[in-house]
Amino acid sequence: MEALPAVHAGAVSRVSAAARLHPLPSRLRLSFAESFACPSRLLLTNSYCGKSIGIYSVCAPPHAVQLLLPSASTVADAVEVSESFEPNSRVKLSVKVAPKICKESYELVLKELSKRTKIPGFQVGKAVPEPILVNFVGKDRVKTAAIEAVLRNTLPQALSSVAGRALKDSEHIVTSLDDLKSSFSPTSLLSYDVVVDIVPEVKWTTPGAYKRLKVIVEIDDESVYQKAAEAEFRSGYKDLGSLHVVQDRCIEAGDVVILDVACNRVNEDGTVGDRIISAEQKGFQLDTEDGLSYLPGFVDAIYGMKRGEIRVFELVFPDTWQVEATRGATGRFEVHVKEHFYRVFPTLDDSLAGKFLENCETLDQVREAYLKKHQEQYELQKLRTTQNMLMNELAKVTQVDVPNSLIEEQGRNMFAGKLLELQARMNLNTDQLAGLSSQEMVNNYLISQKQTIIDAVKQVLAVAEIFKLENLRYTEADLKKEVETAEADFKKFNQDYDKERIVEQAKELLEGAKVLDWLMANADISYAVNKL
DSSP: OOOOOOTTTTOOOOOOOOGGGGOOSSOOOOOOOOOOOSSSOOOOOOOOOOOSEESSHHHOOOOOOEOOOOHHHHHHHHEEEEEEEEEEEEEEEEEEEOOOHHHHHHHHHHHHHHOOOTTTOTTTSSSOOOHHHHHHHOHHHHHHHHHHHHHHHHHHHHHGGGTTTTTTTOOOOOOOHHHHHOOOOTSSSSEEEEEEEBOOOOOOOOOOOOGGGGEEEEEEEEEHHHHHHHHHHHHHHHHHHHHEEOOOOOTTTTEEEEEEEEEEEOOOOOEEEEEEEGOEEEEEEEETTTTGGGGHHOOOOOOTOOOOOOEEEEEEHHHHHHHHGGOOOOOOOEEEEEEEEEOOOOSGGGGGHHHHHHOSSSSHHHHHHHHHHHHHHHHHHHHHHHHHHHHHHHHHTTEOOOHHHHHHHHHHHHHHHHHHHHHHHOOHHHHHHHHHHHHHHHHHHHHHHHHHHHHHHHHHHHHHHHHHHTTOOOHHHHHHHHHHHHHHHHHTTOOOOOOOHHHHHHHHHHHHHHHHHHHHHHSEEEEEEEEO
């Protein structure tokens, strides 16, 4: 069975397009300048500024110029914008700026530079002839500053046509700085292009297709939870036993060992490659009876070893391994046996019942309690699998031209969620987490899982649409509880968080829960049992 759909999971929220809508600020900060060394593409950060802003961003040099923008009406009359639609719900804005804005921006730059630049033979703050000032500061730097002033003056007007439709932080200028500099003149028209993602329109393959979902859910036989209950009973019994040091024999089935495990990837040519950090552990306690679920072949490979012995062997990571990047890879393991123990068990009778579970007086009561627990988990997993199937089917009937910015944000959220799950399951150390969260790992995930990510975004957008169409609601008490739970999760893992974003995520999760309940009540659901 599969895990709970992320739209209903609580740990990592999906992106709500509606929540990402933003009004355009009257002033924008451009990431435009370290010592006037501008990037070839000018990326908007949409940060809010105060009553006045500098031409340059906060990382600008001390001599960066401070300018006030002209009035909105002045800019509106001097800027011409035309829209063209591109794939992935993207709009390209072709902007033409009248010469008067270019001239005004250029002159303001000269004026401010003249006030702040120390030029031999001239008093600071006094007017300096343009040729001398430009020659001293540098023609390229003056032109760059003027271009940024033009962009700062005109971008709000250019983007106003997509206000209410634009996705936050998705806009950027695509005209290169070199092209802007080659075409800029204080007396000429200046043209540049901006692209921005907009909220996509949700459509259905057929009208109301989401109301007629049909799924066949494969579930495990009920004997699964019976076996799980018996396994927990066996584990509890082992916990009641005592460990004794093995003096002089090899590792056998049922023993407990403490291992230091190192692992490197084996390259296609047979050479030893990079470390596989997720498979490495020091002081790893392994119960050979339970170790069969760790890595196929690992327990068999250490049988026959003694304390203090080091053995090297190779194993192939299965397709079900927790870390996707290592699935199918061959690992070269170096295992050092640090400690070796065997168990001595007490007599199994009703006198042990209270040690298994409080308030239990007989072993039969213990077994019944374990059976009830695992039956409830089985039913919950059945529900989650059904919800997953419904969400997958919902994606199939949803037609959306998904914006790239949503794909990237959703992909990063999903990757972060997998890391959190892995951390909780394997208790990874800082070095292991750092190795798994590198930019290369993130990019590889975004590429390899692109279709899965797109389907996830489609599901989220479809859920938001259904929530609106079916007039579903949640209570403020539900919202407060969800926020508190999310904050507790972040604090548990010592993670920083944005309270405003937590509230957004909580709303999205509650919407998802309501929609899932609605789909469960209205879909045609049948179950196929897998016999073991």
